[in-house]
Amino acid sequence: MKDLGPLIPRNRDAHPPAYTPDYKTSVTRSPKWTLLSMESTPSEETGPRFGHSILGEWDNNMIMNFTKGKAPAVGERILVHGRVLDENNRPVPHTLIEAWQANAGGRYRHKKDTYFAPLDPNFGGCGRTITDENGYYEFLTIRPGAYPWPNRANDWRPMHIHFSIFGTGFGQRLITQMYFEGDPLINLCPIVKTVQSRGQIEGLVAPLDMSKARGMDFLAYKFDIVLRGRRQTMFENKLEGM
Amino acid sequence: MVQKLDTLVETASQTAGPYVHIGCMPTYAGIGGIYETEIGESPISDGAKGEIIEITGEVIDGTGWALRDAMLESWQPDAAGIFPGAEGADPAVNGFCRFAADFESGKFTLRTVKPGTYKGRGGVVQAPHISLWVVSRGINTGLQTRIYFEDEDNSNDPLLNRIEQRPRADTLIAKKTAEGKYTFNVVLQGDKETVFLDL
Numbered sequence: 001m002k003d004l005g006p007l008i009p010r011n012r013d014a015h016p017p018a019y020t021p022d023y024k025t026s027v028t029r030s031p032k033w034t035l036l037s038m039e040s041t042p043s044e045e046t047g048p049r050f051g052h053s054i055l056g057e058w059d060n061n062m063i064m065n066f067t068k069g070k071a072p073a074v075g076e077r078i079l080v081h082g083r084v085l086d087e088n089n090r091p092v093p094h095t096l097i098e099a100w101q102a103n104a105g106g107r108y109r110h111k112k113d114t115y116f117a118p119l120d121p122n123f124g125g126c127g128r129t130i131t132d133e134n135g136y137y138e139f140l141t142i143r144p145g146a147y148p149w150p151n152r153a154n155d156w157r158p159m160h161i162h163f164s165i166f167g168t169g170f171g172q173r174l175i176t177q178m179y180f181e182g183d184p185l186i187n188l189c190p191i192v193k194t195v196q197s198r199g200q201i202e203g204l205v206a207p208l209d210m211s212k213a214r215g216m217d218f219l220a221y222k223f224d225i226v227l228r229g230r231r232q233t234m235f236e237n238k239l240e241g242m
Numbered sequence: 243m244v245q246k247l248d249t250l251v252e253t254a255s256q257t258a259g260p261y262v263h264i265g266c267m268p269t270y271a272g273i274g275g276i277y278e279t280e281i282g283e284s285p286i287s288d289g290a291k292g293e294i295i296e297i298t299g300e301v302i303d304g305t306g307w308a309l310r311d312a313m314l315e316s317w318q319p320d321a322a323g324i325f326p327g328a329e330g331a332d333p334a335v336n337g338f339c340r341f342a343a344d345f346e347s348g349k350f351t352l353r354t355v356k357p358g359t360y361k362g363r364g365g366v367v368q369a370p371h372i373s374l375w376v377v378s379r380g381i382n383t384g385l386q387t388r389i390y391f392e393d394e395d396n397s398n399d400p401l402l403n404r405i406e407q408r409p410r411a412d413t414l415i416a417k418k419t420a421e422g423k424y425t426f427n428v429v430l431q432g433d434k435e436t437v438f439l440d441l
Contacts, residue, residue: 003363036404039441087249175255
């Protein structure tokens with residue numbers, strides 16, 4: 001297999017620390033000792049690849065995929081689109097993106113969600129797609145509702161969509177959340193605020209994008225995602241001992 | 243002022259949350275059928291060469307409680323140490339698996355083929371291991387670690403040998419309980435905290 005080069009060491013300042021006591025669950029789930037840092041190896045530089053053959057007709061359409069096209073979900077119809085890039089500002093083509101979210105009332109279709117907002121019989125809450133050769137992706141969904149959650153006595157999650165992205169190496173694996181421009185709950189959310197840098201938080205907020213919105217149909221939001229890159233210098237990939 | 247770099251900053255991680263199964267393991271979340279093909283159901287298919295093994299364990303928090311909502315992913319080469327997609331790789335090994343801590347018991351199970359050794363950059367031999375990635379509610383950035391095996395020669399593994407406090411290396415080594423059976427717990431916090439990786 002072609003050696004694509006070692007991964008650029010993760011900039012840990014770009015990510016939340018493990019221990020963030022305002023997000024209470026992190027307190028007992030945060031490692032206290034330091035991570036063991038080394039240069040990446042093939043275990044991190046390679047990873048699973050998924051082709052278009054796994055995708056079904058409705059996978060990229062959360063409005064319709066739960067009913068296989070029979071009936072649309074309730075909610076404000078939106079297109080979410082963007083591009084997956086790496087730290088070297090190069091597109092990441094043909095990579096799987098998975099998304100999941102609450103329904104328009106802020107309720108998840110999950111056995112552990114007991115919030116009394118009703119389930120939507122036409123909404124499942126997951127979708128997936130694969131980036132094109134230039135790293136672009138898009139899917140249709142409904143705007144998820146904000147919802148209260150058990151943390152401090154009156155904490156609410158801003159409207160958000162969970163994203164899982166693969167890249168080309170297992171060491172690039174990333175799960176994150178997309179928020180919506182203008183949502184006043186973003187600045188109150190202890191999970192958002194696990195990210196220490198204001199700029200990095202802004203990187204999670206998708207702007208309204210009227211250039212992709214379709215009249216009498218859907219609004220659009222743009223969410224670009226940056227994965228770890230690979231170090232590529234003329235000194236890489238030399239023969240042993242050089 | 244200096245010149246501007248052309249590089250970007252990686253998107254910030256956010257917790258996978260308690261409902262990660264909806265997006266990643268819909269059948270497990272109770273909404274099976276939404277996708278025709280789910281990914282990561284098994285790292286091997288029939289006819290995989292090598293020893294078929296089963297690794298069971300728990301993800302344990304700082305109070306000693308096993309998480310009921312964790313999701314794990316594994317990635318590994320085949321029994322000959324060749325990664326899926328590379329020339330000569332076993333076509334019955336796709337190398338990737340997703341599995342969850344049981345909602346009731348907290349136990350997880352990974353059934354796979356035991357990986358072989360491989361040579362990393364510079365020809366350094368890595369002892370057989372499976373890469374593991376753990377996410378859940380309360381974990382802000384997914385945790386990387388590795389499963390090694392107590393019945394393999396781990397003495398020259400470059401990663402294990404980088405662990406200064408030698409007893410901590412044991413946190414990365416699965417214990418053999420029977421032929422083809424191993425246990426491996428991921429301890430998030432406390433005296434027996436697993437060595438987590440930054441590779």
